[in-house]
Amino acid sequence: FQALAELHERVPPFPREDAMKIIEGEFERPVSQVFSYISDEPVASASFGQVYQGRTFDGALVAIKVQRPNLLPSVLRDIYILRLGLSFVRKVAKRRSNISLYADELGKGFVDELDYNIEADNATKFLDTHSKYSFVMVPKVLKQLTRKRVLTMEWVAGENPRELLSLAKGISGSIAQLSEKQKLDAKARLLDLVNKGVEASLVQLLETGLLHADPHPGNLRYTPDGRVGFLDFGLLCEMEKKHSRAMLSSIVHIVNGDWASLVYDLIEMDVVPPRTNLRRVTMDLEDTLGEVTYEGGIPDIKFSRV
Template sequence: MKIIEGEFGCPVSHMFSYVSDEPVASASFGQVYQGRTVDGSLVAIKVQRPDLLPSVLRDIYILRLGLAFIRKIAKRRSNISLYGDELGRGFVGELDYNIEAANATKFMEVHSRYPFMLVPKVLKQLTRKRVLTMEWVAGENPKDLLSLSKGVSEKFTQASDNQKLEAKSRLLDLVNKGVEASLVQLLETGLLHADPHPGNLRYTPEGRVGFLDFGLLCMMERKHQRAMLASIVHIVNGDWASVVYDLTEMDVVPPKTNLRRVTMDLEDALGEVTFEDGIPEIKFSKVLGKIWSVAFKYHFRMPPYYTLVLRSLASLEGLAVAADGTFKTFQAAYPYVVRKLLSENSLETRRLLNQAIFNKRKEFQWQKIDAFLKLASARTNFKYNSEVLPEPDMKSMNVASLVEISDAYSLDRAIATPERALHTANLCVRLLLSKESIVIRRLIMTANAKSLARDLISRDALMFRVLLSKVIADVVYQWMLSATGLKRVMETKIQTPMTTGKNEGHLVLAEEPSTLMVLQAAVKDRRIQLMFTKFVRELREEPVLMIRVSWNVFLISVSSAAVGLHRFLVFFLKEDGARFLDDKVKKMKIWLMEFSKRTANLEIQGIL
């Protein structure tokens, strides 16, 4: 209390109506108390311990001496004492809570557009050099969640099995969101939380990740962000030579290092890694250990941002593995990377996407595309509300929108019903027409049209042709409904059930643009016309292939028309269709009767 009064120059009661007698947590250089402001807001008050500066300076001096001794014994070329200097600057900066307040405000502003991340607001009027006041973050500590899920702590020994399962679910949700938050800092904002251990995280009741302790932040260069993104893609692809190049771009591999030897050692260390659905079947900590073994051999440098990211991901994986031994960081992280590649239109991301999807002949690698699509739609990272999301505007639709809408309708792609085929095709075409999908359109324009045509008429693409037939059949079906006037009846009276595997919902046809409307927009779109023209122009160079493609298109069209006609007849002969027909007949009879009466009246009047 003396420190608070000394910093503000007035009694504590003038600023806070309540301050806890005992600290609720310990920080690096201080203790955290719970309190309330005079207006009743619940806050966290961080108070610095007295006389810290001399102790910190002494410890930094001892650390520098120790690092210099280690450098001499290990005969390292790099000056590792610089790490002590960097650490010292950070420690001295942490002694001024005004700097931490500015860091927290900056971190909150930069990451405010990510709703799953929560950064407490700083109360500047109640902050001084040795006192920091922030909003109170109500949430669960990851270690408490782990203890509850395992039932190992005395505090949680009486927990039921259901409580343990719920705690495990919350912990894994926290870890997945923590991994994505790390990637957001790494690849999007470039502003890293420099102390990302589990003690500085909270899982809020709303399912958000709360961040604490902003004494140190690290700002990344754009060059390092690009290299880090590339390294993730290359690790997943098993391209170790490119990984070494990426490490060079990150300033991890020192100049004049024999890159070929580094690549060979890295291949030996990681060459036995197996892949499942395009994801390495290995834990991140194990990959990290193998990279460290190569790093020590070749005297790699470890920039602060690199160490922070690795530490953050490794600690999150440790928490998750303790609760679920099957958890894999790469599986949690790669969907975010894929969505970034599919949505960001930059030279670097397009180059990476081409490397990941095309072979050297610019032919699609369908296995990787299949893995990409699965990963891009993977939403195990987050717990979303099951309510149906609002339909976004077609012009602003992006990959994330497509994924969220697909989740909202809970489409199970394993069950290929006409409704699912229709909805999936509807979303894909709308995505292709959207402004944000320039990357996907460029990807299609880059592809080898002849190879794509061969793939589309191959036996492996049978399911794609079946899906296309169902979509065209639905277009024919909708056109017939519109032409006969039955569509209004269907829109107002009929809902199409869709079984999702776990839940059963209903999709009203009028809730989203019809596939017919979307396809009409696609046909009129100049960009789609350009892609189609390029496709046909390249096919003309091989007449036999052109004939085979045309024959397949003819078969799909005929079968689709037949299926669409069959669906129309089935609907027409049902009760609503029969009632509609009866209404038409009744109206015709009434009209004929009226016509007969009028004719009779005219005859009586002698007009006819």
């Protein structure tokens, strides 16, 4: 997980001059007429774009997300290759179901992510839905400074989970040696972030039904006022009430090793297709997972195997 997180957050940036050309192209005027300030280097770089810190002409500090150049052809090529690969796997494995459809669904999500107007709408919807929860922070979108390949949002100050974890271990890039108090304070902030992160996840799953679908460490912040801040709204997931209840029920049944009931939870979540041999699925779960064992009173469950 740590290696994947580092890979996700350390994508090499593309040249600043390319980013400025994209901003000028989207707004059809010089960058100096759009923002009063843009940082020389990106503060974050990912596979689809990179983020600069900037200021508006009224002095507001903002995050400016700029899409990578020529991204659409690359995404379409990769989805096409994935579709060919899945078709080959289907033939080799002699699968009846058309698993190439997974590539189509993935491709639709990726293409939607390339339109930052959609992400802006997602962020606004997520903010409106969760604004009543005082421990959740969602940045506001500046619609007048947002286009298809440029997204401008309120700047979120704070520490990400990996920074807090390093500080708790006494590792800091700016301080030679952290005191015990500094390490304890970092541990307390990290624990508070974890608790509020879990609570925010349960709120999304069980109350609002609107889930942030990409909550990796780079997309989370622990703000100075002790809230959990969410970033990057390219992917949201809306859950029906019956799906939320079934997912909660499935966790209970997995922990208890009640595989027959778990199958019916999967049906409620629309995971198991019609005309499936339910007895066979139940037997496969029992054969693969067997009895649930406990270590120190805690069930030892490998959810990836489930």
